[in-house]
C-alpha cells in the first residue's frame with residue numbers, strides 16, 4: 013500500500029525514477045531479538061524492529077507498537093507513513109516506526125517491563141533525542157514510555173526525557189498528548205463537515221475503534237453536537253440511530269472491557285459498522301479495513317482515517333468514483349505527533365507549556381494544514397483524491413530537502 017501510494021505521488025509530481033527507488037526503502041532497518049524471563053521461570057524470545065525511513069527533514073520520529081501480528085514489512089510501511097505525516101504537518105522530523113511481535117495482553121506487568129527495557133537497551137545507540145524519538149502506537153502507552161525513558165537514562169547515565177514523547181506528566185509529558193490524536197481527528201471531521209456538509213451539528217458519525225484515538229474523537233465530536241450512532245472495539249460494536257452516550261460508553265469499556273456491553277442500542281459487527289448509512293465514518297482501529305470488496309457498499313459521505321492505513325489503494329479508487337471524500341491518515345491522525353513535537357520542544361528547552369496553550373497550538377497547526385490542503389485540491393488537483401494531494405505536498409517537501417542536502 014505504502015509503495016503504491018508513493019508511486020502515485022512521484023508520478024503526479026513528475027519526479028525522477030531515482031527518487032521513487034530511494035524513498036521506497038528505509039534508510040536504516042534494525043532488528044533485535046529480545047529474551048526475557050517469564051513468571052513461570054521459562055525464557056521467551058521476541059523479535060522487534062525499528063525502521064528509520066527518512067531523515068531529510070530532521071531526526072526520525074514515530075511510535076512503537078506491540079502486536080502479535082507485527083511484521084517487518086508493516087513496520088517499514090508505517091515508518092514511511094510517518095515521514096509523510098511529519099512532512100505534511102511541517103514538523104522538523106523524519107519518519108520512523110518500531111514494533112515488537114508480541115501479544116502484550118498475555119504478559120504480566122513485570123514481563124512487559126522487562127521486554128520494554130530490553131528493547132530500548134538493544135536500540136540504545138540508534139535512538140536519541142536528536143537521532144530518533146519514540147512514542148506510543150497500538151497497545152503501548154505512557155507507562156511503556158516511562159520504562160523506555162528510564163532504561164535509556166540509566167544506560168547512558170543522563171536523564172533523557174526527550175527520547176520519547178507522550179510520557180507521564182511527572183516525566184516531562186503533556187497531559188494533552190493523550191487526547192491529541194482523537195482531538196485532531198475530531199477537528200478534521202469538523203473542518204470537512206463545515207466545508208462539505210454544511211456543518212457538524214446533528215451529522216451522524218460511526219467510529220470503528222474505541223482505543224485512545226476513537227474514544228477521544230467520539231468525546232469531542234459529541235461535545236460539538238455531532239450524533240455518534242455507532243462505535244466498536246475488537247469484540248464488536250453498538251448502534252443506536254438516536255445517538256449514543258459516549259461518556260457512558262467510556263465507563264462501560266473501562267469496567268466491562270468492551271463497548272458491546274452497553275445496554276442501549278443494538279449490537280453490530282465491525283463490518284456492519286463500516287457500511288452504515290452515516291454522514292461521517294471514522295475508522296480508528298487497524299489497517300486495511302476498507303478494501304475493494306466492501307468499498308462499493310460504503311454509504312458515508314466523508315471518511316476520516318483515525319487509524320494508519322485503514323483504506324487500501326484499491327478502495328481509494330472506488331471511493332473517489334463514488335465521490336466519497338477520504339481524509340487521509342497522514343492529515344487526520346497527525347494531532348498526536350504534532351502534540352509530540354510540542355512536548356519534545358519543551359523537554360529540550362527545559363521549560364513548561366501550559367496545557368491550554370498546547371491545545372491551541374495544535375488546533376492552529378491542524379486547521380492551517382487542512383485548509384491549505386483543501387485549497388490546493390480545489391485549485392490544482394480536482395481530479396485526484398485528497399490522499400494523493402497530501403502526498404504531493406509531503407513528498408515534495410522531503411524531496412526538496414534531499415536535493416538541498418545533495419542526496420539526489
Ligand code: GLU
Pocket residue numbers: 073074075076097145146147148149150177320345346348349350352
Ligand atoms: N504512533 C503515532 C502515529 O502513528 C504517534 C507518533 C508520534 O507521536 O511520534 O502517528
